[in-house]
Structures are given as structure tokens and as C-alpha cells.
Amino acid sequence: MTSILWFRRDLRLSDNRALAAACAAGPVVPVFIRDARVDALGAAAKWRLEVGLEKLAAALEQRGSRLILRAGPALEVLDGLVAETGARAVHWHRLYDPQAIDRDKKIKTALKAKDVSAESHPGHLLNEPWTVETGSGSFYKVYTPFWKAVRDRDPGASLSEPGQIAAPERWPDREALSDWQLSRAMRRGRDIVAGHHAPGEAAAQDRLAGFVEAGLERYGEGRNDVAGDGTSRLSDYLALGELSPRQAWEAARRRVEEGSKGAEGFLRQLIWRDFAYHLMYHTPHLLSDNWRDGWDEFGWQTDPGSDDVLAWKQGRTGVDFVDAAMREMYVTGRMHNRTRMIVASYLTKHMLVHWKVGLDWFADCLTDWDPANNAMGWQWVAGSGPDAAPYFRVFNPDTQAEKFDPDGVYRRRWLAEGQASPPRTALQFFEAVPERWGLAPDDPRPAPIVSLAEGRTRALAAYERLKSGQ
Ligand SMILES: Cc1cc2nc3c(=O)[nH]c(=O)nc-3n(C[C@H](O)[C@H](O)[C@H](O)COP(=O)(O)OP(=O)(O)OC[C@H]3O[C@@H](n4cnc5c(N)ncnc54)[C@H](O)[C@@H]3O)c2cc1C
Structure with missing residues (x-):
């Protein structure tokens, strides 16, 4: 059975549950959709997305696959691809902001009405926001009890990347990334910013390995040294999903078990990220209005x-x-x-x-x-x-x-x-x-x-x- 894999903020092949599920069923058509939400991104985020997509496309090619790029409303694009490829399933990783939730719900309903299965997978967070509850069954509003509630949870082992990815009989047409001009809004700053970045999943893995080896132990003292290199610098990779939080957690958790003190401080920061998502999910006005009354x-x-x-x-x-x-x-x-x-x-x-x-x-x-x-x-x-x-x-x-x-x-x-x-x-x-x-x-x-x-x-x-x- 052919499946569509919809990449969003998960530009990686390893620890990719949506990809694993699609691969298990047969040929896979990977797609990235430039919809209104992509167009609404800021200038630097769009540039970073562009270079991330280049890397993802190259990694897919190495595994006998291809990244199909299409612009338009997500449901229209997915409908079109289902018709062109005969796919019977669409897989993606969940996002948690109110607009994405709304869009994805509508897409799920519409695809199911056409007898196409729509599967959303966890993968952007360590803990799904609705799985962490206070004693009274509510959500957390304060970080420390949230941390205590999740620190001993085991997110499970991360998945390795597939070797080859089965291709469909015929590839659907795709648009060219260069035509999208995602970095246009950066104007003359683009090349300068690029000099400070190493995008892509392979670079993310290198950075994680280097940080765990050389930086993690002194993270506690080093993380406030603004001129130093004391933090992980993984945030780009986590934001675009070139690295999964589970991969970062797994690597640091091992060090905690070996007695590293710095590693625990780093795990706490990863949980700040989950906490932000927990709050956004339960109180979406966090994004647009004063969270506190008054x-x-x-x-x-x-x-x-x-x-x-x-x-x-x-x-x-x-x-x-x-x-x-x-x-x-x-x-x-x-x-x-x-x-x-x-x-x-x-x-x-x-x-x-x-x-x-x-x-x-x-x-x-x-x-x-x-x-x-x-x-x-x-x-x-x-x-x-x-x-x-x-x-x-x-x-x-x-x-x-x-x-x-x-x-x-x-x-x-x-x-x-x-x-x-x-x-x-x-x-x-x-x-x-x-x-x-x-x-x-x-x-x-x-x-x-x-x-x-x-x-x-x-x-x-x-x-x-x-x-x-x-
Ligand atoms: C005003 C303001 C705006 C911010 N905007 C963003 C943003 O748009 N994107 C973003 O990723 N972070 C944001 N942060 C959080 C934090 O500053 C960055 O995550 C961090 O500086 C990234 O560097 P690092 O990867 O080296 O972090 P490390 O210290 O190595 O931490 C590891 C990871 O933990 C997470 N993390 C660390 N600190 C925080 C935090 N305070 N809140 C949530 N997650 C955290 C990040 O994913 C980070 O990559 C913001 C903080 C402030 C005060």
C-alpha cells in the first residue's frame, strides 16, 4: 500500500515514527507543503526552512526516495497527491498550536471521508501535552511540579533511520525549491547568517554528539557564560525537527545514569520546551494575549x-x-x-x-x-x-x-x-x-x-x- 508522508517540523529520517509507519506499509511519497502557514513564517525561519529542506531532499535521494514539494492549501495538495499516487494513507507528526490543530483535524476528517487513513504520530515533544496532569486532573501552570511529574518517564528508545525507502511506481510532479524563494525576505543578510549555521540532520547528530562529549558535563556552570560555547546550540535542530527531543533526551539521560551533574541541568531545559508546549496546548491564548488576567x-x-x-x-x-x-x-x-x-x-x-x-x-x-x-x-x-x-x-x-x-x-x-x-x-x-x-x-x-x-x-x-x- 502506498502512503504519503507529510513532513512539517520533523525534517529528519531517524526517530521518525511517521516515516517508520509509512515504510512498514510499502512505497512512500514524502511531501512538504508550502501552505499559508509556511508563508507566514518570519524571514530567518523561512531561510532556515529552505536550507533544511535542501538537506532533507538530499538525504531522501540517498535512500532511493524523493521530496515532493507542492504549494497550496494542505488539504487540496494532499487530495491531489492521493488521486495521483493511489495512496491509501497519510502520515504526519503532530503539532500543537491552535491553527495547526484546527487544520489537521479538518484534514483528518476529509481524508477519512474518502476512505484514506490519516495517522498523526507523536514525535515533536517528549510528553504529549494531555498526558501530564496534576493530582486534580488539570494542567500544570508552574514549571517545577511539571518537571517532577515527567523527569522519570521513559520516552522509549529512539528509532534508527530506514536504509532504503520504497518508491512509488511513478513519482508525482514536484515544484522546485528555488522557485519558492523562501529566503527572499532575508535580502543581503542571508549569506552572513548562513555562515553561522550547519543545517540538516547529519549536522544535528554531530552537534549532539560533540556537545554530549565535550559540553554536557559543564553545562551547569557554562550555560550562562554568554561569550562561551556552554550550551548545546540544538534549538534550530529541535525547532525544525532535524533532531528529535527523544534523541537529545536519550543521549543526556545516559550521562545522568553515569553520574553526570551537568546532564540533569540539560534535561531540565529540554523539559522547559515540553512545558511551553503544554501551556500552549492548554491555554492557546499564550500566543496572542496576556496569559494572566488583569x-x-x-x-x-x-x-x-x-x-x-x-x-x-x-x-x-x-x-x-x-x-x-x-x-x-x-x-x-x-x-x-x-x-x-x-x-x-x-x-x-x-x-x-x-x-x-x-x-x-x-x-x-x-x-x-x-x-x-x-x-x-x-x-x-x-x-x-x-x-x-x-x-x-x-x-x-x-x-x-x-x-x-x-x-x-x-x-x-x-x-x-x-x-x-x-x-x-x-x-x-x-x-x-x-x-x-x-x-x-x-x-x-x-x-x-x-x-x-x-x-x-x-x-x-x-x-x-x-x-x-x-
Ligand atoms: C524572550 C525569549 C524568547 C525565546 N524564543 C525562543 C524561540 O523562539 N525558540 C526556542 O527554541 N527557544 C526560545 N527561547 C528559549 C531559549 O532561549 C532557547 O531555547 C535557547 O537559548 C536555545 O539555545 P540552546 O539550544 O543552546 O539551549 P540549551 O541551553 O542547550 O537547551 C537545550 C534545549 O532546551 C530547550 N530550551 C532551553 N531553554 C529553554 C527555555 N527557556 N524555554 C523553552 N525551551 C528551552 C531548547 O529547545 C534548547 O535547544 C526564548 C527565550 C526567551 C527568554
């Missing part, structure tokens, strides 16, 4: 094009640690977790700008963009989210820099202005940004948009007004 009156500024917001986006707030981090993201598509928290705190607290403005900019710039992690991260920092940082905790970027970048290595790496011979990384920012921004490495550093003391006082006053209902 925050709609906060009075944040919402203009994404204001001069101050533009300065934040361009790394020109005048606060070195904030600006360095914003440029790291522009040049690499990634940002260290510590500095994600700092730039988010600066925007939502010192500048009093709505977290959604920051969330949207991250969605446009991050190659590891993930709907649940991004929304939870922003709402956590802003104070409006689940298990949130208390509002009165306003990160002071200067104190944070003294602690986490004591020698200024990170700031010098990303800020060219004021340096006689700026490093290549700092100069790359000026090559990557649009010319209309009119920025040059020998510009003077701007004065802070708002002084750290004044920003903090203003933020706390705004919070007091919210609490007292004024």
Missing part, C-alpha cells in the same frame, strides 16, 4: 515602528549588553538565552513596550523560532505569563553584563562602534542590515534611550498603577 490595562506602547523600538531592533539603545545581543541575533539568527531575557526585559520594562512587539521581531529574526518557546519566553519576562518572573524583577543590563560577560568579550564581539579594529562578527552586522538603516561601524555609540535607573522606576510605577487599578 494585564490588558498595563498601558504598554504598541507601535512596532516607533523610533525607540527601531533603536532596540537595530542594537542602538545605547545599552551595550542589550545592543550586542540584538546584533548577535541579526547576524546569526540566534541569541543566548541569558541575553534573550535581558533584551526582553529592557523592551518590556525599561522601554514599556508591549511584549508582542518583541515577540514579532524575534519571530522575524530567529532561525530557531518556535511558537511555544518564544511566546512563553516573552510572557515570562514581561510578567504577564505563566510561572512568570515577578514584575518587580527588572534586569539591570549593566549588572548582568558584569556577571555574565565580565571581560566584555561578548560585547566586543558584537559591537563595532568605538573599537579601533572591530572583529569580523561585529562588522558583519553592517553587511547584513538593509542599507536604508544608514548605519556604519564608525558611528558614535548612541546615548541610552532611557537611563537604567529611570527606566526601572518608571516600570515599577506602571506596575503599581496596574495593581491599584488606576
Whole structure:
């Protein structure tokens, strides 16, 4: 029996339960569909998807298979492929955001009505969101009890990749990836960002193996060293599914059993990802609205094009640690977790700008963009989210820099202005940004948009007004 395998955010052949199920039944037609949801991705995420698809297509070819690319509404595309190939089943891995759930439910119903079986498989998470319940049968709103509820669960052994994948008698037509121009929106930054990435499943496996071997043991101490290489840097791979969370869990879990302390800290971070999905699934408004009641009156500024917001986006707030981090993201598509928290705190607290403005900019710039992690991260920092940082905790970027970048290595790496011979990384920012921004490495550093003391006082006053209902 021929089956269609619908790739979405699972661009891998190993530990791919949808692929295993399709292969077990006979010939497989792998497809990736560029539907409206793909078109809605941010510029960096689209570029990252493009290079991920190139790698996936090459890996499929090596196994006697092929990646069929089609653009259009997903159901129309799948209907067409079913008619062309005679497939009797469609397999995919589940996604958990409300739009994907809605789309997939409709597709399942429509395919079943035509007697085509539609099978959704777990694989994007370690724990399906509905399988983790509090004692009273509700969902978790706080991380630590969630962690305790799942840390001893065994997600099972990951699956190895198939050798050859049986091909259908006739391959359906496919569109060309280059015609899709997924990286068009990156404009001149594309090649610079590409230099900081090694996309694809094979690179993901190498990175995991290298990290487990050399980085995992000191993850606990190293994970806040913003200039170091102390974290796994697996987030792109996990976001696009080039690596399954189960593969990462399995590798680190083995080290925990061998007595590694750092490994447990890493497992906790993987569970933060599951927690974000748990929250998004049970409270989908996490993505779009203040998660906590009462925050709609906060009075944040919402203009994404204001001069101050533009300065934040361009790394020109005048606060070195904030600006360095914003440029790291522009040049690499990634940002260290510590500095994600700092730039988010600066925007939502010192500048009093709505977290959604920051969330949207991250969605446009991050190659590891993930709907649940991004929304939870922003709402956590802003104070409006689940298990949130208390509002009165306003990160002071200067104190944070003294602690986490004591020698200024990170700031010098990303800020060219004021340096006689700026490093290549700092100069790359000026090559990557649009010319209309009119920025040059020998510009003077701007004065802070708002002084750290004044920003903090203003933020706390705004919070007091919210609490007292004024
Ligand atoms: C404002 C804000 C926005 C964020 N946006 C995203 C995003 O769009 N995509 C994204 O993947 N992460 C996001 N994060 C979470 C975190 O910053 C990144 O996952 C992490 O920096 C990725 O680096 P790493 O792979 O080296 O992480 P490691 O420290 O090695 O952690 C391993 C994996 O655990 C998961 N993880 C780690 N920290 C978190 C966390 N706080 N929340 C959820 N999962 C986590 C990630 O999948 C990560 O790859 C955001 C955090 C904040 C504060």
C-alpha cells in the first residue's frame, strides 16, 4: 500500500515514527507543503526552512526516495497527491498550536471521508501535552511540579533511520525549491547568517554528539557564560525537527545514569520546551494575549515602528549588553538565552513596550523560532505569563553584563562602534542590515534611550498603577 508522508517540523529520517509507519506499509511519497502557514513564517525561519529542506531532499535521494514539494492549501495538495499516487494513507507528526490543530483535524476528517487513513504520530515533544496532569486532573501552570511529574518517564528508545525507502511506481510532479524563494525576505543578510549555521540532520547528530562529549558535563556552570560555547546550540535542530527531543533526551539521560551533574541541568531545559508546549496546548491564548488576567490595562506602547523600538531592533539603545545581543541575533539568527531575557526585559520594562512587539521581531529574526518557546519566553519576562518572573524583577543590563560577560568579550564581539579594529562578527552586522538603516561601524555609540535607573522606576510605577487599578 502506498502512503504519503507529510513532513512539517520533523525534517529528519531517524526517530521518525511517521516515516517508520509509512515504510512498514510499502512505497512512500514524502511531501512538504508550502501552505499559508509556511508563508507566514518570519524571514530567518523561512531561510532556515529552505536550507533544511535542501538537506532533507538530499538525504531522501540517498535512500532511493524523493521530496515532493507542492504549494497550496494542505488539504487540496494532499487530495491531489492521493488521486495521483493511489495512496491509501497519510502520515504526519503532530503539532500543537491552535491553527495547526484546527487544520489537521479538518484534514483528518476529509481524508477519512474518502476512505484514506490519516495517522498523526507523536514525535515533536517528549510528553504529549494531555498526558501530564496534576493530582486534580488539570494542567500544570508552574514549571517545577511539571518537571517532577515527567523527569522519570521513559520516552522509549529512539528509532534508527530506514536504509532504503520504497518508491512509488511513478513519482508525482514536484515544484522546485528555488522557485519558492523562501529566503527572499532575508535580502543581503542571508549569506552572513548562513555562515553561522550547519543545517540538516547529519549536522544535528554531530552537534549532539560533540556537545554530549565535550559540553554536557559543564553545562551547569557554562550555560550562562554568554561569550562561551556552554550550551548545546540544538534549538534550530529541535525547532525544525532535524533532531528529535527523544534523541537529545536519550543521549543526556545516559550521562545522568553515569553520574553526570551537568546532564540533569540539560534535561531540565529540554523539559522547559515540553512545558511551553503544554501551556500552549492548554491555554492557546499564550500566543496572542496576556496569559494572566488583569494585564490588558498595563498601558504598554504598541507601535512596532516607533523610533525607540527601531533603536532596540537595530542594537542602538545605547545599552551595550542589550545592543550586542540584538546584533548577535541579526547576524546569526540566534541569541543566548541569558541575553534573550535581558533584551526582553529592557523592551518590556525599561522601554514599556508591549511584549508582542518583541515577540514579532524575534519571530522575524530567529532561525530557531518556535511558537511555544518564544511566546512563553516573552510572557515570562514581561510578567504577564505563566510561572512568570515577578514584575518587580527588572534586569539591570549593566549588572548582568558584569556577571555574565565580565571581560566584555561578548560585547566586543558584537559591537563595532568605538573599537579601533572591530572583529569580523561585529562588522558583519553592517553587511547584513538593509542599507536604508544608514548605519556604519564608525558611528558614535548612541546615548541610552532611557537611563537604567529611570527606566526601572518608571516600570515599577506602571506596575503599581496596574495593581491599584488606576
Ligand atoms: C524572550 C525569549 C524568547 C525565546 N524564543 C525562543 C524561540 O523562539 N525558540 C526556542 O527554541 N527557544 C526560545 N527561547 C528559549 C531559549 O532561549 C532557547 O531555547 C535557547 O537559548 C536555545 O539555545 P540552546 O539550544 O543552546 O539551549 P540549551 O541551553 O542547550 O537547551 C537545550 C534545549 O532546551 C530547550 N530550551 C532551553 N531553554 C529553554 C527555555 N527557556 N524555554 C523553552 N525551551 C528551552 C531548547 O529547545 C534548547 O535547544 C526564548 C527565550 C526567551 C527568554
